[in-house]
Amino acid sequence: MKFARLGPIGAETPAVLSEGNYFDLSSLTADIDGDFLASSPSDAVARALEVGSLPQISNASELRIGAPITRPSAVICIGMNYAAHAAESGALPPSVPIIFLKTPNTVVGPNDSVEIPPNSTKTDWEVELGIVIGKRASYLDSPESSIDHIAGFVAANDISERDFQMELSGGQWSKGKCAPGFNPTGPWLVTPDDVDYQNLALKSWVNGEARQDSTTADQIFPVDFIVWHLSQFLALEPGDLVLTGTPEGVALSGRFPYLAAGDVCEIEIEGLGRQRQEFRAH
Template sequence: MTAFLRLGAAGAERPALLADGRTYDLAPLTGDVDAAFLADGGLDRARRALAEGRLSELPDADDLRVGAPVARPGAILCIGQNYAAHAAESGSAPPTHPILFFKHPNTVVGPYDDIVRPAGAESLDWEVELGVVIGTAAWQVEEEDALRHVAGYLVGNDVSERTWQRAESGGQWSKGKTAPTFCPLGPWLVPADEVDPTTLRIWSRISGDPRQDSSTADMVFSVAALVADLSRYVRLEPGDVVLTGTPEGVAMSGRFPYLADGDVVEVGVDGLGAQRSTVVAG
Protein backbone atom coordinates (compact mmCIF):
# COMPACT_ATOMS: atom_id res chain seq x y z
CA MET A 1 0.00 0.00 0.00
CA THR A 2 1.08 3.54 -0.71
CA ALA A 3 -0.43 6.51 1.11
CA PHE A 4 -0.08 10.27 0.88
CA LEU A 5 0.22 12.51 3.91
CA ARG A 6 1.23 16.02 4.93
CA LEU A 7 3.68 16.56 7.76
CA GLY A 8 4.65 19.60 9.81
CA ALA A 9 3.20 22.49 11.74
CA ALA A 10 -0.33 23.61 10.93
CA GLY A 11 -0.21 25.83 7.87
CA ALA A 12 3.31 24.75 6.97
CA GLU A 13 2.84 21.06 6.14
CA ARG A 14 5.02 19.37 3.52
CA PRO A 15 3.85 16.57 1.24
CA ALA A 16 5.06 13.04 1.75
CA LEU A 17 4.50 9.50 0.51
CA LEU A 18 4.34 6.47 2.80
CA ALA A 19 5.36 3.11 1.34
CA ASP A 20 6.66 -0.08 2.94
CA GLY A 21 7.00 1.62 6.30
CA ARG A 22 9.16 4.43 4.94
CA THR A 23 8.24 8.07 4.42
CA TYR A 24 9.44 9.84 1.28
CA ASP A 25 9.71 13.55 0.57
CA LEU A 26 7.44 14.77 -2.25
CA ALA A 27 8.81 18.31 -2.28
CA PRO A 28 10.71 17.71 -5.57
CA LEU A 29 7.37 16.90 -7.25
CA THR A 30 4.90 19.28 -5.64
CA GLY A 31 4.52 21.97 -3.04
CA ASP A 32 1.46 20.28 -1.54
CA VAL A 33 -1.17 17.57 -1.90
CA ASP A 34 -3.72 19.99 -3.25
CA ALA A 35 -6.25 20.42 -6.05
CA ALA A 36 -3.65 21.18 -8.72
CA PHE A 37 -1.54 18.15 -7.77
CA LEU A 38 -4.55 15.81 -7.84
CA ALA A 39 -5.95 17.18 -11.10
CA ASP A 40 -2.57 16.73 -12.81
CA GLY A 41 -2.36 13.04 -11.97
CA GLY A 42 -0.02 13.71 -9.09
CA LEU A 43 -0.73 10.50 -7.22
CA ASP A 44 0.34 8.38 -10.19
CA ARG A 45 3.37 10.57 -10.91
CA ALA A 46 4.53 10.23 -7.32
CA ARG A 47 4.17 6.47 -7.35
CA ARG A 48 6.15 6.27 -10.60
CA ALA A 49 8.87 8.44 -9.10
CA LEU A 50 9.03 6.10 -6.11
CA ALA A 51 9.26 3.02 -8.32
CA GLU A 52 12.07 4.66 -10.32
CA GLY A 53 14.02 5.49 -7.17
CA ARG A 54 13.73 9.25 -7.61
CA LEU A 55 12.38 10.02 -4.13
CA SER A 56 14.44 10.46 -0.97
CA GLU A 57 13.35 9.50 2.51
CA LEU A 58 12.13 12.35 4.70
CA PRO A 59 14.36 12.62 7.78
CA ASP A 60 12.70 12.73 11.20
CA ALA A 61 9.28 12.07 9.65
CA ASP A 62 8.13 10.26 12.78
CA ASP A 63 8.73 13.38 14.86
CA LEU A 64 6.56 15.66 12.74
CA ARG A 65 2.91 16.55 13.30
CA VAL A 66 0.53 14.84 10.88
CA GLY A 67 -1.80 17.26 9.11
CA ALA A 68 -4.88 16.55 7.06
CA PRO A 69 -3.70 14.59 3.99
CA VAL A 70 -5.30 17.04 1.54
CA ALA A 71 -4.62 20.77 1.63
CA ARG A 72 -7.64 22.93 2.42
CA PRO A 73 -10.50 21.51 0.30
CA GLY A 74 -12.63 23.86 -1.75
CA ALA A 75 -15.73 22.08 -0.47
CA ILE A 76 -16.62 19.42 2.09
CA LEU A 77 -19.85 17.75 1.00
CA CYS A 78 -21.47 15.54 3.65
CA ILE A 79 -24.12 12.87 3.33
CA GLY A 80 -26.69 12.38 6.08
CA GLN A 81 -28.24 9.12 7.24
CA ASN A 82 -26.46 6.95 4.67
CA TYR A 83 -26.51 3.86 6.90
CA ALA A 84 -29.98 2.48 7.54
CA ALA A 85 -29.31 1.67 11.20
CA HIS A 86 -28.04 5.19 11.84
CA ALA A 87 -31.15 6.64 10.20
CA ALA A 88 -33.24 4.49 12.51
CA GLU A 89 -31.38 5.59 15.66
CA SER A 90 -31.94 9.18 14.49
CA GLY A 91 -35.66 8.50 14.28
CA SER A 92 -35.89 8.49 10.48
CA ALA A 93 -36.50 6.04 7.67
CA PRO A 94 -33.63 5.45 5.25
CA PRO A 95 -33.55 8.29 2.71
CA THR A 96 -34.76 7.73 -0.84
CA HIS A 97 -32.30 10.33 -2.15
CA PRO A 98 -28.94 11.31 -0.66
CA ILE A 99 -29.18 14.03 1.99
CA LEU A 100 -26.57 16.74 1.43
CA PHE A 101 -25.10 19.31 3.81
CA PHE A 102 -21.80 21.17 3.85
CA LYS A 103 -19.00 21.76 6.33
CA HIS A 104 -16.84 24.88 6.08
CA PRO A 105 -13.28 24.17 4.84
CA ASN A 106 -11.87 25.79 7.98
CA THR A 107 -13.28 22.91 10.05
CA VAL A 108 -10.45 20.67 8.77
CA VAL A 109 -7.67 19.66 11.17
CA GLY A 110 -5.20 16.81 11.35
CA PRO A 111 -6.00 13.32 12.62
CA TYR A 112 -4.32 13.79 16.00
CA ASP A 113 -5.21 17.43 16.61
CA ASP A 114 -7.56 18.39 19.44
CA ILE A 115 -11.30 18.72 18.94
CA VAL A 116 -12.15 22.06 20.50
CA ARG A 117 -15.55 22.20 22.18
CA PRO A 118 -16.99 25.69 21.57
CA ALA A 119 -18.49 27.66 24.44
CA GLY A 120 -22.10 26.61 24.92
CA ALA A 121 -21.68 23.27 23.14
CA GLU A 122 -23.14 20.65 25.46
CA SER A 123 -24.17 17.96 22.92
CA LEU A 124 -20.91 17.19 21.14
CA ASP A 125 -20.98 14.01 19.08
CA TRP A 126 -18.66 11.91 16.89
CA GLU A 127 -19.31 10.41 13.43
CA VAL A 128 -16.67 8.23 11.79
CA GLU A 129 -16.97 8.38 8.00
CA LEU A 130 -15.35 7.13 4.83
CA GLY A 131 -14.05 10.21 3.03
CA VAL A 132 -13.83 10.41 -0.76
CA VAL A 133 -11.36 12.84 -2.36
CA ILE A 134 -12.22 14.04 -5.86
CA GLY A 135 -9.39 13.88 -8.39
CA THR A 136 -10.94 15.24 -11.59
CA ALA A 137 -13.92 17.53 -12.05
CA ALA A 138 -17.26 15.71 -12.09
CA TRP A 139 -20.36 17.36 -13.53
CA GLN A 140 -23.49 15.31 -14.29
CA VAL A 141 -21.61 12.03 -14.62
CA GLU A 142 -23.20 8.59 -14.83
CA GLU A 143 -22.85 6.15 -11.95
CA GLU A 144 -20.83 3.69 -14.02
CA ASP A 145 -18.25 6.42 -14.69
CA ALA A 146 -18.31 8.08 -11.28
CA LEU A 147 -15.36 6.30 -9.64
CA ARG A 148 -13.06 7.52 -12.42
CA HIS A 149 -13.30 10.95 -10.79
CA VAL A 150 -12.14 9.72 -7.37
CA ALA A 151 -8.48 10.27 -6.46
CA GLY A 152 -8.55 8.35 -3.20
CA TYR A 153 -10.03 7.69 0.21
CA LEU A 154 -9.39 8.80 3.78
CA VAL A 155 -10.86 8.68 7.29
CA GLY A 156 -13.09 11.56 8.37
CA ASN A 157 -14.84 12.51 11.60
CA ASP A 158 -17.96 14.63 11.13
CA VAL A 159 -17.94 16.16 14.61
CA SER A 160 -21.38 17.57 15.40
CA GLU A 161 -23.06 19.72 18.03
CA ARG A 162 -26.51 18.11 18.13
CA THR A 163 -28.50 20.89 19.81
CA TRP A 164 -27.20 23.41 17.29
CA GLN A 165 -27.83 20.92 14.49
CA ARG A 166 -31.37 19.90 15.38
CA ALA A 167 -32.89 22.78 17.32
CA GLU A 168 -31.12 25.84 15.96
CA SER A 169 -30.38 25.16 12.27
CA GLY A 170 -33.88 25.52 10.86
CA GLY A 171 -33.79 22.02 9.41
CA GLN A 172 -30.50 22.57 7.55
CA TRP A 173 -28.11 21.01 10.13
CA SER A 174 -25.14 23.22 9.26
CA LYS A 175 -24.95 25.27 12.47
CA GLY A 176 -24.09 22.06 14.31
CA LYS A 177 -21.41 21.01 11.82
CA THR A 178 -19.17 23.97 11.09
CA ALA A 179 -17.18 25.00 14.17
CA PRO A 180 -13.38 25.01 13.88
CA THR A 181 -11.82 21.53 14.40
CA PHE A 182 -15.13 19.78 13.56
CA CYS A 183 -13.58 17.86 10.64
CA PRO A 184 -10.45 15.86 11.48
CA LEU A 185 -9.18 14.16 8.30
CA GLY A 186 -6.54 11.48 7.76
CA PRO A 187 -3.99 10.28 8.62
CA TRP A 188 -3.55 9.22 5.00
CA LEU A 189 -4.96 9.58 1.52
CA VAL A 190 -4.87 6.14 -0.12
CA PRO A 191 -5.16 6.09 -3.93
CA ALA A 192 -8.49 4.87 -5.26
CA ASP A 193 -7.02 1.96 -7.21
CA GLU A 194 -5.70 0.48 -3.95
CA VAL A 195 -9.07 0.54 -2.13
CA ASP A 196 -12.36 -1.32 -2.49
CA PRO A 197 -14.77 1.16 -0.87
CA THR A 198 -17.64 -1.32 -0.69
CA THR A 199 -16.42 -3.63 2.10
CA LEU A 200 -14.40 -1.59 4.58
CA ARG A 201 -14.78 -1.99 8.35
CA ILE A 202 -15.55 1.37 9.96
CA TRP A 203 -15.38 1.94 13.71
CA SER A 204 -15.08 4.36 16.61
CA ARG A 205 -14.08 4.29 20.29
CA ILE A 206 -14.49 6.89 23.03
CA SER A 207 -11.84 6.81 25.76
CA GLY A 208 -11.22 3.16 24.90
CA ASP A 209 -14.88 2.06 24.89
CA PRO A 210 -16.31 0.76 21.58
CA ARG A 211 -19.08 2.76 19.93
CA GLN A 212 -19.48 2.24 16.19
CA ASP A 213 -18.51 -0.98 14.39
CA SER A 214 -19.91 -1.50 10.93
CA SER A 215 -19.01 -1.89 7.26
CA THR A 216 -19.34 0.34 4.23
CA ALA A 217 -21.29 -2.57 2.77
CA ASP A 218 -24.21 -1.24 4.84
CA MET A 219 -24.32 2.10 3.04
CA VAL A 220 -27.70 3.03 1.58
CA PHE A 221 -25.95 4.74 -1.36
CA SER A 222 -22.56 3.54 -2.61
CA VAL A 223 -19.64 5.84 -3.32
CA ALA A 224 -20.34 5.64 -7.06
CA ALA A 225 -24.01 6.44 -6.52
CA LEU A 226 -23.15 9.40 -4.29
CA VAL A 227 -20.63 10.93 -6.69
CA ALA A 228 -23.05 10.56 -9.59
CA ASP A 229 -25.96 12.02 -7.62
CA LEU A 230 -24.00 14.96 -6.24
CA SER A 231 -22.66 15.76 -9.70
CA ARG A 232 -26.20 16.37 -10.90
CA TYR A 233 -26.37 19.45 -8.68
CA VAL A 234 -22.78 20.44 -7.85
CA ARG A 235 -19.71 20.47 -10.07
CA LEU A 236 -17.29 18.49 -7.96
CA GLU A 237 -13.77 19.86 -8.20
CA PRO A 238 -10.34 18.28 -7.58
CA GLY A 239 -9.53 18.31 -3.89
CA ASP A 240 -13.17 18.38 -2.78
CA VAL A 241 -13.97 15.91 0.02
CA VAL A 242 -17.19 13.92 0.23
CA LEU A 243 -17.99 12.45 3.66
CA THR A 244 -20.25 9.49 2.97
CA GLY A 245 -22.22 9.13 6.20
CA THR A 246 -21.79 7.39 9.53
CA PRO A 247 -23.05 4.07 10.91
CA GLU A 248 -25.06 3.61 14.09
CA GLY A 249 -23.49 4.12 17.49
CA VAL A 250 -23.38 7.87 18.04
CA ALA A 251 -24.37 9.75 21.18
CA MET A 252 -27.50 11.15 19.52
CA SER A 253 -28.94 7.64 19.73
CA GLY A 254 -29.38 8.11 23.49
CA ARG A 255 -27.32 4.99 24.21
CA PHE A 256 -24.10 6.87 25.01
CA PRO A 257 -23.17 10.16 26.67
CA TYR A 258 -22.12 13.12 24.62
CA LEU A 259 -18.44 14.03 24.51
CA ALA A 260 -16.89 15.71 27.53
CA ASP A 261 -13.62 17.57 27.92
CA GLY A 262 -10.77 15.08 28.16
CA ASP A 263 -12.51 12.36 26.16
CA VAL A 264 -10.28 10.63 23.61
CA VAL A 265 -12.02 10.06 20.28
CA GLU A 266 -10.62 7.27 18.11
CA VAL A 267 -12.11 6.64 14.67
CA GLY A 268 -10.85 4.47 11.84
CA VAL A 269 -11.50 2.71 8.57
CA ASP A 270 -9.58 -0.48 7.90
CA GLY A 271 -6.81 0.08 5.39
CA LEU A 272 -7.03 3.87 5.72
CA GLY A 273 -5.63 4.32 9.21
CA ALA A 274 -7.08 5.73 12.41
CA GLN A 275 -7.39 9.04 14.20
CA ARG A 276 -6.94 9.88 17.87
CA SER A 277 -8.24 13.27 19.05
CA THR A 278 -8.77 14.72 22.51
CA VAL A 279 -11.74 16.95 23.34
CA VAL A 280 -10.68 20.22 24.94
CA ALA A 281 -12.61 23.29 26.04
CA GLY A 282 -12.50 26.29 23.71
Protein backbone atom coordinates in the same frame (compact mmCIF):
# COMPACT_ATOMS: atom_id res chain seq x y z
CA MET B 1 -0.59 4.54 -2.86
CA LYS B 2 -0.81 6.58 0.34
CA PHE B 3 -0.31 10.36 0.32
CA ALA B 4 0.16 12.38 3.50
CA ARG B 5 1.18 15.80 4.80
CA LEU B 6 3.56 16.06 7.73
CA GLY B 7 4.65 19.03 9.81
CA PRO B 8 3.36 22.11 11.62
CA ILE B 9 0.02 23.69 10.77
CA GLY B 10 0.42 25.77 7.63
CA ALA B 11 3.86 24.34 6.83
CA GLU B 12 3.12 20.69 6.07
CA THR B 13 5.40 18.73 3.74
CA PRO B 14 3.69 16.65 1.04
CA ALA B 15 4.71 13.01 1.34
CA VAL B 16 4.09 9.49 0.10
CA LEU B 17 4.16 6.44 2.37
CA SER B 18 6.01 3.53 0.80
CA GLU B 19 7.13 0.32 2.53
CA GLY B 20 6.71 1.87 5.94
CA ASN B 21 8.70 5.03 5.21
CA TYR B 22 7.63 8.55 4.27
CA PHE B 23 9.26 10.24 1.27
CA ASP B 24 9.23 13.98 0.53
CA LEU B 25 7.19 14.94 -2.57
CA SER B 26 8.31 18.59 -2.61
CA SER B 27 10.27 18.05 -5.84
CA LEU B 28 7.02 17.03 -7.56
CA THR B 29 4.44 19.32 -5.94
CA ALA B 30 4.18 22.15 -3.45
CA ASP B 31 1.30 20.39 -1.69
CA ILE B 32 -1.37 17.69 -1.91
CA ASP B 33 -3.86 20.02 -3.55
CA GLY B 34 -6.38 19.98 -6.37
CA ASP B 35 -3.80 20.64 -9.09
CA PHE B 36 -1.62 17.77 -7.90
CA LEU B 37 -4.54 15.35 -7.65
CA ALA B 38 -5.90 16.38 -11.05
CA SER B 39 -2.58 15.43 -12.63
CA SER B 40 -3.17 11.72 -11.85
CA PRO B 41 0.12 11.69 -9.95
CA SER B 42 0.48 8.02 -9.02
CA ASP B 43 2.61 7.04 -12.03
CA ALA B 44 4.99 9.97 -11.62
CA VAL B 45 5.35 9.30 -7.89
CA ALA B 46 5.94 5.58 -8.52
CA ARG B 47 8.69 6.38 -11.03
CA ALA B 48 10.34 8.80 -8.61
CA LEU B 49 10.28 6.18 -5.86
CA GLU B 50 11.73 3.59 -8.20
CA VAL B 51 14.71 5.73 -9.23
CA GLY B 52 15.26 6.96 -5.67
CA SER B 53 14.80 10.66 -6.40
CA LEU B 54 12.53 11.31 -3.39
CA PRO B 55 14.35 11.92 -0.09
CA GLN B 56 13.18 9.96 2.91
CA ILE B 57 11.73 11.98 5.78
CA SER B 58 13.88 10.45 8.49
CA ASN B 59 12.10 12.08 11.44
CA ALA B 60 8.57 11.39 10.20
CA SER B 61 7.56 9.68 13.45
CA GLU B 62 8.30 12.91 15.33
CA LEU B 63 6.22 15.16 13.08
CA ARG B 64 2.60 16.23 13.39
CA ILE B 65 0.34 14.54 10.84
CA GLY B 66 -1.72 17.08 8.93
CA ALA B 67 -4.85 16.46 6.92
CA PRO B 68 -3.68 14.59 3.79
CA ILE B 69 -5.21 17.26 1.53
CA THR B 70 -4.97 21.03 1.63
CA ARG B 71 -8.06 23.02 2.48
CA PRO B 72 -10.67 21.93 -0.10
CA SER B 73 -12.92 24.33 -1.95
CA ALA B 74 -15.93 22.43 -0.60
CA VAL B 75 -16.82 19.80 1.98
CA ILE B 76 -20.10 18.13 1.03
CA CYS B 77 -21.69 15.58 3.34
CA ILE B 78 -24.30 12.86 3.01
CA GLY B 79 -26.67 12.48 5.95
CA MET B 80 -28.26 9.29 7.27
CA ASN B 81 -26.61 6.99 4.75
CA TYR B 82 -26.79 3.92 7.01
CA ALA B 83 -30.26 2.58 7.85
CA ALA B 84 -29.40 1.76 11.47
CA HIS B 85 -28.08 5.28 12.06
CA ALA B 86 -31.25 6.77 10.58
CA ALA B 87 -33.26 4.60 12.98
CA GLU B 88 -31.24 5.65 16.04
CA SER B 89 -31.79 9.27 14.94
CA GLY B 90 -35.54 8.71 14.88
CA ALA B 91 -35.87 8.91 11.11
CA LEU B 92 -36.74 6.62 8.24
CA PRO B 93 -34.01 5.77 5.73
CA PRO B 94 -33.96 8.49 3.06
CA SER B 95 -35.20 7.75 -0.45
CA VAL B 96 -32.70 10.18 -1.97
CA PRO B 97 -29.35 11.37 -0.57
CA ILE B 98 -29.57 14.12 2.04
CA ILE B 99 -26.77 16.64 1.71
CA PHE B 100 -25.37 19.31 3.98
CA LEU B 101 -22.17 21.34 4.03
CA LYS B 102 -19.23 21.77 6.34
CA THR B 103 -16.97 24.79 5.95
CA PRO B 104 -13.53 24.01 4.50
CA ASN B 105 -11.77 25.32 7.62
CA THR B 106 -13.19 22.43 9.64
CA VAL B 107 -10.58 20.15 7.98
CA VAL B 108 -7.70 19.53 10.39
CA GLY B 109 -5.14 16.84 11.11
CA PRO B 110 -6.29 13.42 12.31
CA ASN B 111 -4.72 13.76 15.75
CA ASP B 112 -5.23 17.48 16.35
CA SER B 113 -7.09 18.37 19.54
CA VAL B 114 -10.67 19.61 19.10
CA GLU B 115 -12.25 22.47 21.00
CA ILE B 116 -15.79 21.97 22.24
CA PRO B 117 -17.76 25.11 21.30
CA PRO B 118 -19.01 27.49 24.00
CA ASN B 119 -22.51 26.52 25.19
CA SER B 120 -22.21 23.06 23.67
CA THR B 121 -23.80 20.20 25.57
CA LYS B 122 -24.13 17.67 22.74
CA THR B 123 -20.84 17.34 20.89
CA ASP B 124 -20.86 14.00 19.04
CA TRP B 125 -18.54 11.80 16.96
CA GLU B 126 -19.14 10.20 13.53
CA VAL B 127 -16.65 7.96 11.73
CA GLU B 128 -17.06 8.39 7.98
CA LEU B 129 -15.51 7.34 4.70
CA GLY B 130 -14.40 10.45 2.81
CA ILE B 131 -14.08 10.72 -0.97
CA VAL B 132 -11.46 13.09 -2.39
CA ILE B 133 -12.20 14.32 -5.90
CA GLY B 134 -9.43 14.15 -8.50
CA LYS B 135 -11.19 15.29 -11.65
CA ARG B 136 -14.03 17.79 -12.06
CA ALA B 137 -17.37 16.01 -11.83
CA SER B 138 -20.37 17.73 -13.37
CA TYR B 139 -23.45 16.03 -14.86
CA LEU B 140 -21.82 12.62 -15.00
CA ASP B 141 -23.54 10.13 -17.29
CA SER B 142 -23.76 7.26 -14.81
CA PRO B 143 -22.58 6.06 -11.40
CA GLU B 144 -20.10 3.80 -13.20
CA SER B 145 -18.22 6.86 -14.45
CA SER B 146 -17.70 8.22 -10.93
CA ILE B 147 -14.50 6.28 -10.25
CA ASP B 148 -12.73 8.24 -13.00
CA HIS B 149 -13.27 11.38 -10.90
CA ILE B 150 -12.05 10.03 -7.56
CA ALA B 151 -8.47 10.68 -6.43
CA GLY B 152 -8.78 8.55 -3.32
CA PHE B 153 -10.31 7.98 0.07
CA VAL B 154 -9.74 9.22 3.61
CA ALA B 155 -10.95 8.53 7.12
CA ALA B 156 -12.88 11.43 8.60
CA ASN B 157 -14.62 12.29 11.85
CA ASP B 158 -17.72 14.34 11.10
CA ILE B 159 -17.91 15.92 14.54
CA SER B 160 -21.33 17.40 15.25
CA GLU B 161 -23.04 19.52 17.91
CA ARG B 162 -26.51 18.02 18.00
CA ASP B 163 -28.33 20.85 19.78
CA PHE B 164 -26.98 23.35 17.24
CA GLN B 165 -27.79 20.89 14.44
CA MET B 166 -31.32 19.96 15.48
CA GLU B 167 -32.78 22.60 17.78
CA LEU B 168 -31.09 25.83 16.68
CA SER B 169 -30.76 24.99 13.01
CA GLY B 170 -33.79 26.67 11.48
CA GLY B 171 -34.21 23.54 9.37
CA GLN B 172 -30.66 23.04 8.11
CA TRP B 173 -27.90 21.02 9.78
CA SER B 174 -24.74 23.02 9.11
CA LYS B 175 -24.82 25.12 12.31
CA GLY B 176 -23.97 21.96 14.19
CA LYS B 177 -21.26 20.87 11.75
CA CYS B 178 -18.97 23.84 11.18
CA ALA B 179 -17.11 24.67 14.39
CA PRO B 180 -13.33 24.95 13.89
CA GLY B 181 -11.71 21.51 13.91
CA PHE B 182 -14.97 19.62 13.40
CA ASN B 183 -13.55 17.52 10.53
CA PRO B 184 -10.34 15.66 11.48
CA THR B 185 -9.16 14.03 8.25
CA GLY B 186 -6.54 11.40 7.49
CA PRO B 187 -3.90 10.23 8.23
CA TRP B 188 -3.63 9.22 4.57
CA LEU B 189 -5.25 9.76 1.21
CA VAL B 190 -5.34 6.27 -0.29
CA THR B 191 -5.75 5.88 -4.04
CA PRO B 192 -8.68 3.76 -5.31
CA ASP B 193 -6.46 0.94 -6.57
CA ASP B 194 -5.31 0.26 -3.00
CA VAL B 195 -8.68 0.09 -1.24
CA ASP B 196 -11.89 -1.94 -1.56
CA TYR B 197 -13.90 1.14 -0.78
CA GLN B 198 -17.32 -0.47 -0.71
CA ASN B 199 -16.26 -3.11 1.82
CA LEU B 200 -14.37 -1.31 4.57
CA ALA B 201 -14.74 -1.73 8.33
CA LEU B 202 -15.49 1.51 10.21
CA LYS B 203 -15.00 1.75 13.99
CA SER B 204 -14.95 4.36 16.72
CA TRP B 205 -14.08 4.46 20.41
CA VAL B 206 -14.50 7.01 23.21
CA ASN B 207 -12.05 6.76 26.11
CA GLY B 208 -11.18 3.28 24.88
CA GLU B 209 -14.77 2.02 24.87
CA ALA B 210 -16.19 0.74 21.59
CA ARG B 211 -18.89 2.84 19.95
CA GLN B 212 -19.36 2.25 16.20
CA ASP B 213 -18.60 -0.98 14.35
CA SER B 214 -19.92 -1.30 10.81
CA THR B 215 -18.88 -1.53 7.17
CA THR B 216 -19.29 0.62 4.08
CA ALA B 217 -21.13 -2.33 2.52
CA ASP B 218 -24.11 -1.19 4.64
CA GLN B 219 -24.38 2.21 2.97
CA ILE B 220 -27.81 3.02 1.56
CA PHE B 221 -26.26 5.02 -1.27
CA PRO B 222 -22.85 3.65 -2.32
CA VAL B 223 -19.82 5.74 -3.24
CA ASP B 224 -20.24 5.64 -7.02
CA PHE B 225 -23.90 6.63 -6.76
CA ILE B 226 -23.11 9.51 -4.39
CA VAL B 227 -20.57 11.14 -6.72
CA TRP B 228 -22.86 10.72 -9.72
CA HIS B 229 -25.88 12.04 -7.81
CA LEU B 230 -24.06 15.10 -6.48
CA SER B 231 -22.78 15.90 -9.96
CA GLN B 232 -26.37 16.38 -11.14
CA PHE B 233 -26.76 19.36 -8.78
CA LEU B 234 -23.28 20.85 -8.35
CA ALA B 235 -19.76 20.66 -9.73
CA LEU B 236 -17.21 18.78 -7.65
CA GLU B 237 -13.71 20.18 -8.11
CA PRO B 238 -10.32 18.46 -7.69
CA GLY B 239 -9.41 18.39 -4.02
CA ASP B 240 -12.99 18.62 -2.79
CA LEU B 241 -14.02 16.32 0.04
CA VAL B 242 -17.26 14.32 0.19
CA LEU B 243 -18.23 12.61 3.45
CA THR B 244 -20.46 9.60 2.94
CA GLY B 245 -22.35 9.24 6.22
CA THR B 246 -21.88 7.46 9.53
CA PRO B 247 -23.14 4.14 10.91
CA GLU B 248 -24.98 3.63 14.19
CA GLY B 249 -23.31 4.05 17.57
CA VAL B 250 -23.19 7.81 18.15
CA ALA B 251 -24.26 9.75 21.24
CA LEU B 252 -27.40 10.97 19.44
CA SER B 253 -28.74 7.43 19.89
CA GLY B 254 -29.17 8.07 23.62
CA ARG B 255 -27.05 5.02 24.44
CA PHE B 256 -23.85 6.96 25.16
CA PRO B 257 -22.92 10.29 26.76
CA TYR B 258 -21.89 13.21 24.61
CA LEU B 259 -18.25 14.29 24.52
CA ALA B 260 -16.81 16.40 27.34
CA ALA B 261 -13.49 18.13 27.92
CA GLY B 262 -10.78 15.54 28.49
CA ASP B 263 -12.50 12.81 26.48
CA VAL B 264 -10.49 11.02 23.80
CA CYS B 265 -12.20 9.89 20.59
CA GLU B 266 -10.57 7.45 18.19
CA ILE B 267 -11.80 6.35 14.79
CA GLU B 268 -10.43 3.86 12.31
CA ILE B 269 -11.30 2.77 8.78
CA GLU B 270 -9.78 -0.38 7.38
CA GLY B 271 -6.84 0.47 5.12
CA LEU B 272 -7.23 4.23 5.64
CA GLY B 273 -5.68 4.55 9.10
CA ARG B 274 -6.59 5.58 12.61
CA GLN B 275 -7.22 8.96 14.28
CA ARG B 276 -7.12 10.17 17.87
CA GLN B 277 -8.53 13.46 19.15
CA GLU B 278 -8.53 14.84 22.67
CA PHE B 279 -11.44 17.20 23.29
CA ARG B 280 -10.87 20.37 25.26
CA ALA B 281 -13.01 23.19 26.62
CA HIS B 282 -13.23 26.54 24.86
